[in-house]
Amino acid sequence: MKVKLWGTRGSIPAPGPETIRYGGNTSCVGVTLSDGSLLALDAGSGIRNLGLALGGEPARLHILLTHLHLDHIQGLVFFAPAFRPQTELVIWGPASPEASLRDRIARYISAPLSPVEVRELPCDVSFRHCPETEWEIGPARIRAASVAHRGPTLGYRIDDGDSSLTYIPDHEPALGADLDQLEEDWISGFELARDTSLLIHDGQYSDAEYPDHLGWGHSATSHALAFARRTAARRTVLFHHDPLHSDAFLDQLEATAQEGWAGLGGVGKAVAIGAEGDEFELPADLRRPLATPVPAPAPSPAATA
Amino acid sequence: MSQKPLELILARNLMSALSTPAFLVDEGGVLVFYNEAAGILLGKRFEELGTVGPDEWGSMFGPFDQRGEPIPYDELPLVTAVRDGHPAHANFDIRSTDGHHHTVEASAFPILTAHGSQGAIAIFWPTAQMNGNGAAPA
Numbered sequence: 001m002k003v004k005l006w007g008t009r010g011s012i013p014a015p016g017p018e019t020i021r022y023g024g025n026t027s028c029v030g031v032t033l034s035d036g037s038l039l040a041l042d043a044g045s046g047i048r049n050l051g052l053a054l055g056g057e058p059a060r061l062h063i064l065l066t067h068l069h070l071d072h073i074q075g076l077v078f079f080a081p082a083f084r085p086q087t088e089l090v091i092w093g094p095a096s097p098e099a100s101l102r103d104r105i106a107r108y109i110s111a112p113l114s115p116v117e118v119r120e121l122p123c124d125v126s127f128r129h130c131p132e133t134e135w136e137i138g139p140a141r142i143r144a145a146s147v148a149h150r151g152p153t154l155g156y157r158i159d160d161g162d163s164s165l166t167y168i169p170d171h172e173p174a175l176g177a178d179l180d181q182l183e184e185d186w187i188s189g190f191e192l193a194r195d196t197s198l199l200i201h202d203g204q205y206s207d208a209e210y211p212d213h214l215g216w217g218h219s220a221t222s223h224a225l226a227f228a229r230r231t232a233a234r235r236t237v238l239f240h241h242d243p244l245h246s247d248a249f250l251d252q253l254e255a256t257a258q259e260g261w262a263g264l265g266g267v268g269k270a271v272a273i274g275a276e277g278d279e280f281e282l283p284a285d286l287r288r289p290l291a292t293p294v295p296a297p298a299p300s301p302a303a304t305a
Numbered sequence: 306m307s308q309k310p311l312e313l314i315l316a317r318n319l320m321s322a323l324s325t326p327a328f329l330v331d332e333g334g335v336l337v338f339y340n341e342a343a344g345i346l347l348g349k350r351f352e353e354l355g356t357v358g359p360d361e362w363g364s365m366f367g368p369f370d371q372r373g374e375p376i377p378y379d380e381l382p383l384v385t386a387v388r389d390g391h392p393a394h395a396n397f398d399i400r401s402t403d404g405h406h407h408t409v410e411a412s413a414f415p416i417l418t419a420h421g422s423q424g425a426i427a428i429f430w431p432t433a434q435m436n437g438n439g440a441a442p443a
Contacts, residue, residue, distance in 0.1 A: 176322055
């Protein structure tokens with residue numbers, strides 16, 4: 001499984017000289033499965049470059065949307081394969097009691113926000129609500145689960161052979177909770193990330209910024225690290241950067257995160273700030289020592305009753 | 306250990322921050338959490354008790370009607386909410402571990418999601434406390 005970050009920013013694209021290294025495009029991750037099948041995780045503005053890089057291929061492509069906030073779907077109408085009749089596009093996303101996935105996405109891909117309507121897309125596009133149970137795409141097993149964020153929001157886990165990728169770009173598992181003390185079954189997103197090879201996780205705010213953004217649906221650096229530690233993720237990439245965070249700020253945040261990870265018992269460069277263009281090959285990277293597993297806190301009597 | 310549904314996780318997080326006694330059961334009626342305020346009311350912290358099956362928790366703390374008769378488990382608001390999927394309200398007495406009886410009003414409502422019922426939450430409001438003999442304290 002190969003993973004490439006095409007957009008690492010949250011909220012709104014933030015292009016400019018001050019964000020040139022970590023990138024200004026909003027959330028999109030490309031995943032090439034072991035049989036060559038391609039998935040796109042979210043369709044922020046980063047998916048535009050993914051589409052351009054594909055050329056005329058592939059004929060079939062799955063887009064897995066975590067939720068429908070604009071920074072996760074705004075690239076859809078600029079995704080070149082969607083405008084080719086030979087493309088078969090399958091868009092997965094969270095169910096909502098209010099309207100179908102197609103109708104909710106059509107609010108964006110319609111006038112006056114868009115020059116084209118969903119029905120006018122020349123590709124063969126279908127919309128599917130993610131099932132509660134695991135399903136398969138090519139050689140991969142896909143799992144989706146609701147996670148703590150504003151509105152219906154999913155995290156994903158993709159298992160392909162011996163490697164696994166967990167993608168939870170918008171997540172506030174520490175809202176009203178102490179991640180160091182909670183039993184694991186009470187931690188949002190835990191099963192998605194348990195022992196995963198690569199965790200791509202929300203790290204929008206520094207610890208100093210978080211108190212002013214409590215309940216906004218995003219994590220502070222220390223929360224993301226605590227989540228990674230509890231789930232025993234082997235490698236963690238902090239993602240969904242705040243648009244105000246410059247390259248210099250993110251450099252500093254990475255140093256802080258790696259220091260914090262070392263303080264939690266981690267080793268090496270197992271924690272990094274995701275940068276647009278970063279590529280990961282799984283499981284080849286797993287042969288390197290990435291992190292020392294850190295035992296979870298002893299469960300309370302309630303957890304064992 | 307299977308992952309709790311997000312709705313129960315969020316409910317627990319909210320309840321943990323409340324000073325109003327609150328109980329949480331899963332879709333099977335298992336008592337999966339109550340908050341500190343409820344622990345004070347019952348005389349036992351949830352961490353000491355742990356999860357309790359539906360056959361047990363209904364009788365652990367009473368409850369009793371105004372005549373002191375035990376209220377059948379099936380008639381409790383929390384059970385109605387999780388079983389029938391609609392809110393329920395009742396007044397009754399509960400007995401804490403120190404033997405005191407508390408008269409409470411309880412409102413329960415189901416936690417319904419796109420995937421069906423995930424459980425129910427009940428908020429308790431103590432209206433009076435009596436000693437172990439059923440008399441109000443002097």
